[in-house]
Amino acid sequence: MGKFLSISWFLVLLRHTAICTAFRHVRRYDTLNYSLNLLHESMDWMDMFYDADAGYLYSLDAAALTHETRSSVWYASGLLARNEGDDAEQAIKIIQNVISGQHKNVSSQWFGDYQIYPEEPTVGTEQYPPKIYNSWDPNWRGFVGTTFVLMLEEFPELIPYDVQEYMLESLYNTSIGDSYRVGGVNDDNLYPAYSNPSIMRAFVTGWVGRRLNESNMTAAGEKDAKDVIALFTRANTLSEFNSGTYAGVSLYALTLWAKYMPGTSLMGQHGASMIKYTWTSLASLYNANLRNVAGPWDRSYGYDMNRYLSILALHMWTLIGKEKAPINAKPYAMGHKNDFAIGPLVAILAPFHNSLIDNSTLNSLISFPGTHTVETSAFSPPYDTYPRNITAWLSPHLTIGAESFSENVIGGPAKNPNSFNPAVVQWQRQDGSVGWLTLYAQVMELIAVAGEKTLNLTYPTGNSTSTFSFLVGTNSKAGKRDVSSWDDVEGVKVKVIGTVGPEYAVTFNGLVGGAGEPINEFEFWNFTYTMSAGSAEIPQVLLEFELI
Template identity: 25%
Template sequence: MNSTSMLEQMTYEQRYLIHQAMADLDPQYDETAQLLVYSSGRHNVRESSHYLIGLLIRNAPGDVARACDIIERIIDNQYDLPDEIYHGTFKRAPQEPNPPCGSLPWKSFAPGFAYFLDTTLAQISAELSQGNKELERRFQAAVDHVLPTVWTTYDPNWREFIACDFAAVLAYFEELLPAELVRRMEASMVLAVRGSIDRRRSDAIPMNTNIELMHIFICDFYGHRLNNPAWIEHAHEEAQRFYESFVEFKSFAEFNSTTYYSVDLMALGLWRACGKSESIRAIGREVELGLWENIALFYNAEMANLSGPFTRGYEMEMTEHSMLGVIFFLVLGRGYEHLVVPNVESASDPLLALVGFQVPEHVKPYLLQHQGDRQVEKQFRELCERSKPGENTPLCTATAWIERDVMIGGMAGSLNTSGQLHPATLYWKTEAGKLYTMRLLRREPGGRWGAHYRGITYNAKAEKDQLSVQVQFDTPRELELFFEISGEQLDSAEITDSFWRLPGLNLEVEANAPSPVIVQRDGGLEIVYPYQPAAGTIGQMSFILKRVQT
């Protein structure tokens, strides 16, 4: 497709996104490195891959040449080491060192071996360090020096993200590219798809929903393009397996996640716009419909947010660390520009504008205005990517109470070790229109809440005016369990053991827990409950937060 006039032919919403994204990304381009660069001086390979789509859509003087340069540099940063677990993926930045090589014959191990390796190394670390954090750190550094440690020394998901970008480039803009560059892209995609399939079959690194959807797409797309029947067959098998898991509860493992729902919708948009197999596209249409229905179930148009709980979350605002606000703008149109907030995911906006989205008519009213107060309950099977194979898809129940100015969320049944799990959430809006949020998190003292910890589980339930939470600790680690409350003019003096007086909301608190420490921070406060492990015991805390009128 010739894109000379593509931008002019796009809708207002598509053009708005392209212009805003490129205004943000153009200044980040490093002419010397031919990649995007951040203020830290670190270049970003994946975001550069997203950026080149915007260049090809705009097709202003010099844009195609710049896009071609970026493609060359991206491929220069791909790993071509067939025996390594990171074969076919890409460096996150040219500056990062190569992962260790030759120390992990991973293809000779049984599926799921990574769990047993991870837990064994954790046990060795605990035995060696005896609680000494510096020894723990040094042991982990030694492991990372010898073994390729996923997420630390490499990111396997860059295969799928960049392969999707390249697929869009080849589907829409191939005629703008030199033939030799197209051949180099195809050779690169052979490495990426082979590496992705090897990962999937080995289950060495389980795929979360968004990666699984992209994996199916790239196997189908490149299987047809490169005439590889085995890849096509694999795509069909994986699509059917995904569909069968979806229809059990019509829900995703990455449940109610604003960050990953937006990637899911992007991937399903690629299935619809660029997919090669009609049977896979048909599955995609049904799954996309079900995803929109899930979004509508937990969405509150008055607050422009999903209610929670979240299996994987970074921020409480839908427009932060997420493309979901952008997608809502594309489907709702003029008047919803406020949902387009530049964030760490904004480099993907050109691809979102390109593939477009289809919202079922019966869902759209929920996106436009509050459809009445409601109690929501939905089951799903989560993926605990660091849990024992065969025992890593527990059944969970998400509950929510949603009214115009208050949303409460709770999750029960999760065994997720990730700090991205938000099992208990609360949103409210004051009469003056100020939005406040609360979420339950955990961390080691002085640590960060996003880390993985085994041995802490939650059971939470949301009801009208009430959030109940039970927390169980089976870990030798000292931890801090804390409610993080965000918003303006929060006063720690208004927090007691049994009553939290907050702007626009008062909560009676029944807590079976130590007395909390109140920490005032910029933009909010934390109500921190320390957990001190006792040898041979399982600790518990419980909370009932009741909304009261005063």
């Protein structure tokens, strides 16, 4: 094991082994081996994409042998953790390459950010105009910056002094560039409610300020953290609520707060408790039988965690093992597979992060505790006019979750109806697979209440032109291939009543045909209800569910 791990991380793992030993009277799983397993598997996969001549990973989307930046940095962290052969040498090569490609025009909005891929043209030229979240992604400052800090904290003995100085210079520039971000200005959306990059920006800025004795930078990090904490402590929930992907990123970033920031920092004071409360919320919504977190999901890249790779599931891998987590035996075959590249970071931090998780939470991830309801809320100003009210009903094989909201955008704070899922139903089919239904976001205001086997939805400001579109997952291999009514949906009986007309349209969105394309790589059937022509009633539907 000494050959596999750097000394600093090995000592951390030994300390955590002692912690696990202290809990032998309860059902605590082997975090040490699970973390190493995640590190091994994610690195084995990325090894296949590494171009040692270029010092970058090839694109994980196999984009004609171009390379990519963010996953290369994540891979470099894994190289330092693994530290076999010339791993450290290759990590240093990647670090130097990425920093050399950092955007250096101090007057540009993307100053201090990192290239999406090294072959791209210069951002801001006539032929390659700047487009936020396309030709440049401001969140990559946080992803790359936090990874650099983790490397400097965990593996300083493997990084030459001059490279450490180069990294600190890069971190200083990325912190300056991140200070350019103001929600609502220049198409930027970095408000405190944008949880995952807000938490990362606060950390990198505060850490760099302390490391370089830059008091203004330290203060800026504390101010960012204060704003994030104020939103969180209102209901002990992330504003970016219940996201399989971004709750995973937020937990990663909060672990950096808790592990590396001093007690004099708000981040050091609140990081651990925010991790605990976030896991308490997630565990209350998790159904271990379905291996899914019940809805609603503010930002989701899929509808069944067993079929798309979520960063939250990687955390769960380190807690309860791959076989019990919502991870396929071949993670790289899942939807949104590229996030497997963050595996080394999750694995490196897992011994510390997992020591903060209480046994009640852990047990909920292992076995479903029984039928129960959840009521909570989350708040994302300036998009929400009031906090989103969240209700969920969970039973052994059927979960229903929904949130009421009034917002000034369609598609949630991310303005993306394809990822915003305000009402979700999931059920277990006879073969053990998961069926699902989600309301496609089409309105700025929704009253949604999840109850025992029911989902009640109202558009308070709707009219006769309003429609309710329910995306329904395709059946299992044993189910019907063709769906024309609710009777053809496998595993559940659905009754729909309300002010909508009794007739509904059913269309298919498929990989190679149908009425449209899949969403987040998932095929689905679209059940659409409309109001009767000229109706003056408020649009409302009540769905009742029975497992069959």
